Amino acid sequence: xxxxxxxxxxxxxxxILAYAICTLQFPKILSWRVVGxxxxxxxxxxxxxxxxxxxxxxxxxxxxxxxxxxxxxVFLAVTIQHGLPPELAFIxxxxxxxxxxxAMGAMIHYLRTPPFIVTLAGMFLxxxxxxxxxxxxxxxxxxxxxxLNEIFVQLPQGGRLSLVGxxxxxxxxxxxxxxxxxxxxxxxxxxxxxxxxxxxxxxxIARTTILIYVLSATLSALAGIVYSLYTSSGYSxxxxxxxxDTIAAVVIGGTLLTGGQGFVLGTFIGVLIQGLIQTYITFDxxxxxxxxxxxxxxxxxxxxxxxxxxxxxxARRLQAAPSPQRRGQPAETRSAxxxxxxxxxxxxxx
Amino acid sequence: MSTESAVTRLPAALRQALxxxxxxxxxxxxxxxxxxxxxxxxxxxxxxxxxxxDVFNRGAPVAILxxxxxxxxxxxxxxxxxxxxxxxxxAVAATLINGGHGMPVAVLAALAVGIGCGLWNGLLVAVLDIxxxxxxxxxxxxxxxxxxxxxxxxxxxxxxxxxxxxxxxNLLGIPMPVVxxxxxxxxxxxxxxxxxxxxFIEAIGINRLSSTYAGVxxxxxxxxxxxxxxxxxxxxxxxxxANIKGADANNAGLWLxxDAILAVVIGGTSLFGGRxxxxxxxxxxxxxxxxxxxxxxxxFKPEFxxxxxxxVIIVIxxxxxxxxxxxxxxxxxxxxxxGREQERGTQGGAA
Numbered sequence: 001x002x003x004x005x006x007x008x009x010x011x012x013x014x015x016i017l018a019y020a021i022c023t024l025q026f027p028k029i030l031s032w033r034v035v036g037x038x039x040x041x042x043x044x045x046x047x048x049x050x051x052x053x054x055x056x057x058x059x060x061x062x063x064x065x066x067x068x069x070x071x072x073x074v075f076l077a078v079t080i081q082h083g084l085p086p087e088l089a090f091i092x093x094x095x096x097x098x099x100x101x102x103a104m105g106a107m108i109h110y111l112r113t114p115p116f117i118v119t120l121a122g123m124f125l126x127x128x129x130x131x132x133x134x135x136x137x138x139x140x141x142x143x144x145x146x147x148l149n150e151i152f153v154q155l156p157q158g159g160r161l162s163l164v165g166x167x168x169x170x171x172x173x174x175x176x177x178x179x180x181x182x183x184x185x186x187x188x189x190x191x192x193x194x195x196x197x198x199x200x201x202x203x204x205i206a207r208t209t210i211l212i213y214v215l216s217a218t219l220s221a222l223a224g225i226v227y228s229l230y231t232s233s234g235y236s237x238x239x240x241x242x243x244x245d246t247i248a249a250v251v252i253g254g255t256l257l258t259g260g261q262g263f264v265l266g267t268f269i270g271v272l273i274q275g276l277i278q279t280y281i282t283f284d285x286x287x288x289x290x291x292x293x294x295x296x297x298x299x300x301x302x303x304x305x306x307x308x309x310x311x312x313x314x315a316r317r318l319q320a321a322p323s324p325q326r327r328g329q330p331a332e333t334r335s336a337x338x339x340x341x342x343x344x345x346x347x348x349x350x
Numbered sequence: 351m352s353t354e355s356a357v358t359r360l361p362a363a364l365r366q367a368l369x370x371x372x373x374x375x376x377x378x379x380x381x382x383x384x385x386x387x388x389x390x391x392x393x394x395x396x397x398x399x400x401x402x403x404d405v406f407n408r409g410a411p412v413a414i415l416x417x418x419x420x421x422x423x424x425x426x427x428x429x430x431x432x433x434x435x436x437x438x439x440x441a442v443a444a445t446l447i448n449g450g451h452g453m454p455v456a457v458l459a460a461l462a463v464g465i466g467c468g469l470w471n472g473l474l475v476a477v478l479d480i481x482x483x484x485x486x487x488x489x490x491x492x493x494x495x496x497x498x499x500x501x502x503x504x505x506x507x508x509x510x511x512x513x514x515x516x517x518x519x520n521l522l523g524i525p526m527p528v529v530x531x532x533x534x535x536x537x538x539x540x541x542x543x544x545x546x547x548x549x550f551i552e553a554i555g556i557n558r559l560s561s562t563y564a565g566v567x568x569x570x571x572x573x574x575x576x577x578x579x580x581x582x583x584x585x586x587x588x589x590x591x592a593n594i595k596g597a598d599a600n601n602a603g604l605w606l607x608x609d610a611i612l613a614v615v616i617g618g619t620s621l622f623g624g625r626x627x628x629x630x631x632x633x634x635x636x637x638x639x640x641x642x643x644x645x646x647x648x649x650f651k652p653e654f655x656x657x658x659x660x661x662v663i664i665v666i667x668x669x670x671x672x673x674x675x676x677x678x679x680x681x682x683x684x685x686x687x688x689g690r691e692q693e694r695g696t697q698g699g700a701a
Contacts, residue, residue, distance in 0.1 A: 107664070111619075122660070135651070
């Protein structure tokens with residue numbers, strides 16, 4: 001039980017440690033104002049990362065999220081410019097994204113194709129549709145946008161938690177409940193742990209797979225709405241590379257890339273760690289922004305190596321206390337065999 | 351096979367390549383219909399010019415990338431970092447040439463760095479047993495940062511004629527990138543097809559564990575595949591840098607990993623590993639470039655490309671999947687059940 005929380009604990013420790021180091025160098029970083037900005041600036045990444053957490057826990061990957069964010073932004077800008085009420089445009093774009101996600105999930109399940117190539121096609125399709133609508137950056141100056149951007153919760157020391165920050169926090173809480181407290185969440189874990197075993201246990205594989213990608217695409221559209229509010233414009237080249245930041249946030253957050261184990265809360269902290277690195281670079285003023293990429297890359301490697309170590313260690317433990325069936329198996333099957341064992345505890349505990 | 355058609359009488363190698371050859375012919379035909387001068391080639395200043403030459407010339411970086419990518423995909427892996435490695439190799443070559451080193455030193459250093467990147471990926475995949483898509487993601491994220499570290503955040507331009515000739519020169523009238531592509535293709539085919547290395551790679555792609563039991567040193571073979579992929583990425587990166595006479599850490603090779611994967615898939619190499627055909631990947635890369643050129647010539651926005659590529663991926667996925675076979679199976683089972691019921695019906699009647 002406690003071992004399951006180890007990756008999450010390490011993530012939280014890394015975040016606290018990083019924040020402490022930043023504070024030692026720049027005491028002003030530990031202020032409500034910076035915290036409020038951290039929430040606002042990373043809101044869209046936080047929203048989309050919640051969806052990605054589900055996808056990765058189920059053993060898949062979604063490369064289309066950045067393109068869907070850009071598509072949403074452009075779609076909103078263009079339709080609002082043509083006189084569509086923003087509320088209706090929001091609903092429309094979320095509906096389109098849901099259908100888009102369902103189509104990708106259905107292809108992944110029924111055609112038995114690797115998720116990355118299907119979502120790659122989805123990425124091309126979504127980006128291409130952006131370009132077809134417009135290649136310019138289209139500003140949004142609807143009064144509703146102005147009004148929504150003025151909503152905030154006052155924090156101490158003049159800090160502000162903006163509406164987009166609130167949307168992210170609500171998404172994280174809702175996502176956490178959905179993952180850890182519902183049957184759908186349990187099914188997602190089961191799917192990532194061992195697909196065949198999950199099918200034999202009676203998990204509705206087709207429905208769960210499709211719903212996971214619907215969720216990811218819908219949250220990407222929500223992130224697109226957040227991004228559109230944040231930038232008050234739509235641009236078809238926006239959010240390039242966000243899929244990588246998102247995957248990095250999920251992995252740094254303690255979710256196993258092999259699937260079957262993970263936390264929405266961890267993902268949220270993973271997003272905050274990335275935001276913190278950027279804030280540090282802004283505070284420093286002399287470092288270039290490309291240091292973000294190198295540090296994120298290093299963190300990614302450290303966490304993946306750490307997860308790998310955990311898997312190897314748990315395989316060793318199984319070897320130390322062998323059951324009659326396991327003794328004769330070769331090394332690689334053994335590490336694979338440790339996976340379903342973990343999932344069954346997962347299923348029982350949720 | 352009851353009827354012997356014209357298709358079955360073709361040599362096996364050609365028969366396997368038929369879908370790709372038909373696709374290439376169709377795309378080229380479409381290009382020709384859009385632009386009647388498409389196949390016109392003229393010789394000017396000792397170099398060939400023309401749309402068809404341009405297709406091969408511009409398709410060279412993706413074609414070179416697809417060579418290495420084919421090997422990696424055949425091991426049931428994937429290399430997402432090739433675009434970033436291109437940027438690193440270009441940055442190394444440009445920085446060294448501006449530092450007063452000669453062209454051979456700059457190129458060799460860039461190639462060595464490419465192999466180094468490939469070895470890193472290979473280490474993660476083969477020794478640490480991390481899934482390929484994740485292992486190469488690390489370098490994909492960090493690689494552009496490293497490239498910018500080398501160029502110090504600037505676009506490093508250079509004027510060295512020898513290095514520029516890598517992209518703009520020609521050999522016997524053939525543009526240099528095309529020559530380099532063909533040489534790389536020939537070396538790779540020689541190295542992997544006339545030795546057992548290619549067979550080992552395919553064996554690993556089918557089942558890594560049983561290959562290990564069969565005595566294949568899977569770690570070394572996997573590492574070689576990734577290192578070779580890094581080398582091809584470096585070659586492509588040098589050409590891309592020489593082409594614009596500068597190293598752009600942000601944009602060099604951006605999204606080319608996706609084009610390379612697409613070229614390999616069009617070439618008929620299965621994403622599930624186990625078989626590879628280098629020559630067909632090359633044809634796949636040329637098909638992609640011929641489509642790009644066709645879209646440009648027809649006056650559509652170049653952005654239209656992405657939608658066409660998405661459509662191509664979806665069609666290939668449906669063709670590669672077992673959906674047609676599944677339908678056929680279901681139909682056969684339905685027929686059998688019908689037959690059995692009929693039989694039971696007649697038996698019941700007899701009793």
